[in-house]
Amino acid sequence: ERSEITYFGAGPAGLPTDVLETASEALINYKNTGLGLAEHSHRSELATNIINEAKADLASYLDIDESKYEILFMQAGGTGEFSAVVYNLVGAWVARKIAGLGDLKGEDLYAALREHIDGPKGKLVLDYIVTGSWSLKAYQEAVRLVGPEHVNLVVDAREHNNGKFGVIPDQKHWKLSDDAALVYYCANETVDGVEFPEFPTVLRKSHEKDGVHFPIVVADMSSNILSRREPVDEHSIIFFGAQKNLGTPGVAVAIVKKAFLPPTCSQPAPTIMRKVGLPVPPIMFQYQEMAKNNSLYNTLSVFDVFVAGQVLKKLLKTYPNKVDGQQAVAEKKAQLIYGALEAHPEVYKIVPDKTARSRMNICFRVTKNGDVDASEKAFLAAATKQGLTGLKGHRSVGGIRASNYNSISLEGAEKLAGFIGEFAKA
């Protein structure tokens, strides 16, 4: 029975049952049209309404200023955005250089640009802050697309924690570049259970030119979006896959500063990018094209947008003070679970450092009897018997991971905390 299970899987995550009930009706017969939402045209008025309402509700819930930011529904998941941010912000960087070069054309322009991209007049650099498996993947994708000579590893958290992820290194160790096309961080590392406790002070807006503010900060918020207030204004791009706190797998959201879109900024022509040896974005990843078409450049899964929209409507209804309300609950749930683990240090070892613990993905080892493997197997088996499922850690790191996303109720977190205590004593 669905009602007997509390599912702590890391993604896809559980969704509220009433949202899924509404969605299942919509899948069969949307608003008495005799057709389901996955059958209706993505070009229909009803599809456009669903997209626009979801955008407006997201903006309202997170306080996104829609005059400054464009909300886009993208495809290819969070991983697709690893590539998309590189393509788009490298393009924007080149566009800024072109604007500074006056009226040069053709070979003269390409030659002048190359001097800025690979010296002697400058260098294209992308900055990556690596604090876990997902920012590492994003960093590797940037290296794959533009080459290692253009990617700067600002900091690798493993070098500050005995070769393992689990800390956010002190900002004094970060090596930021001067004119980076982007500075990338992952707000919550789903596999490693590491979350930035707050927006890093060294990344705060330092100056602004033509609507672009520097540094140009990109954040992956796939696994903690909608769970706390974020300073959206400090970011140029925030992206996230839907399948944790927002909805069903199938769409990702990119919140993009309009200064990177026409008329303020246009992606350089593909010819220019080819001539200077930089990648041309696949059309599906080009934000300006997606923005121009209100995310409907091609067939979008409007059904997935609908589910996300229903989750947002429920959040807005539950919390009159919007994300602040959900944030208070998220913190309380995390404290309950961490508290239960800390009460039995002889049985449980929390993986990340206390200063960087994620409220969303609670990673720990069960060290009872010294035999970790056997203890964790016993823990998982006993938990499953009580309807607490999805607790197995990511295959790359092992251990236990309780994903404490928004759909986990306070009662669900209490149940897990209670079980953690009982198992330790048994």
Ligand code: PMP
């Ligand atoms: N970033 C983070 C923080 C994630 O947790 C995930 C998926 N678990 C991804 C990116 C990749 O998302 P997707 O599977 O949608 O490509």
